[in-house]
Amino acid sequence: MMKCRPGSGHSEPEHSGGACWLRGSRGCADGRGLHRGPGIADTVAMRLLLLASIVLATAGSTPARADGGPFGLGIILGTPTGITGAYELSAKTAIDAAVGLDLIEDQHLYVHVDFLFKLPDLLSGGSVGLSPYLGVGGFLTDFGNKADDRVGLGARVPFGLSLDFRRAPLQIFGEAVVGMLLVPDVDFGISGALGFRYYF
Numbered sequence: 124m125m126k127c128r129p130g131s132g133h134s135e136p137e138h139s140g141g142a143c144w145l146r147g148s149r150g151c152a153d154g155r156g157l158h159r160g161p162g163i164a165d166t167v168a169m170r171l172l173l174l175a176s177i178v179l180a181t182a183g184s185t186p187a188r189a190d191g192g193p194f195g196l197g198i199i200l201g202t203p204t205g206i207t208g209a210y211e212l213s214a215k216t217a218i219d220a221a222v223g224l225d226l227i228e229d230q231h232l233y234v235h236v237d238f239l240f241k242l243p244d245l246l247s248g249g250s251v252g253l254s255p256y257l258g259v260g261g262f263l264t265d266f267g268n269k270a271d272d273r274v275g276l277g278a279r280v281p282f283g284l285s286l287d288f289r290r291a292p293l294q295i296f297g298e299a300v301v302g303m304l305l306v307p308d309v310d311f312g313i314s315g316a317l318g319f320r321y322y323f
Contacts, residue, residue: 190292191291191292191322191323192323193210193212194208194209194210194211194322194323195208195209195210195211195320195321195322195323196320196321197294197320197321198318199223200316201227201314201315201317201318202225202227202300203222203223203224203316204225205222205223205224205233207220207318208320209239209320215240216239216241217239217241218236218237218238219236219258220236221233222234228264230264230265230266232263233262233263233265234264235260235279236261237260237281238260239256239258240257241254241255242254242255250290251289252286252287252289253285253286253287255284255285256281256282256283258281258282258283259278260278260279260281262276262278262302273307274306275304275307276304277302277304278302278303278305279303280301281298283296283298284296284297292321292322293319293320294319294320294321294322295317295318296318297315297317298315300315
């Protein structure tokens with residue numbers, strides 16, 4: 124092996140088997156006096172880092188929906204049929220709520236609030252984006268008849284898809300909900316809804 128030791132202004136190689144290691148400031152020279160550049164692994168790592176930076180920058184510059192603001196308001200049909208609103212807490216989380224009539228189950232009043240987790244996009248190119256979401260929340264309902272004037276409370280787990288338009292702050296969504304009535308009785312049920320929201 125050949126070791127290179129720095130001298131008083133230059134580096135002096137010390138031979139020991141054909142390799143050269145330089146401890147000075149000019150890099151490592153081989154036995155022929157040529158300085159070695161970065162290795163293949165270093166070059167590949169640098170290129171991968173550059174590619175990752177470009178991908179992240181491109182992904183961050185293409186929002187799923189035209190930026191109209193974090194608050195959305197619109198109409199929902201199903202359980203319930205009425206008014207729906209949503210507020211985006213971050214790029215991956217949001218709170219949504221709805222108030223209206225549960226016409227499917229013949230219950231007069233239905234109110235729910237959900238915390239939503241946005242899952243990775245299924246469709247991210249073109250003029251629209253398709254994103255699945257999963258949530259957890261609660262609901263309040265009035266059974267609304269003379270035989271049973273009690274108020275019901277329960278938990279719900281919605282799973283849905285949202286269609287977001289990149290040229291307009293508009294969102295169309297559909298969801299299926301697994302609900303569990305906790306008060307006054309325990310009962311399970313499956314419901315669903317369709318709707319749209321305009322963000323501003």
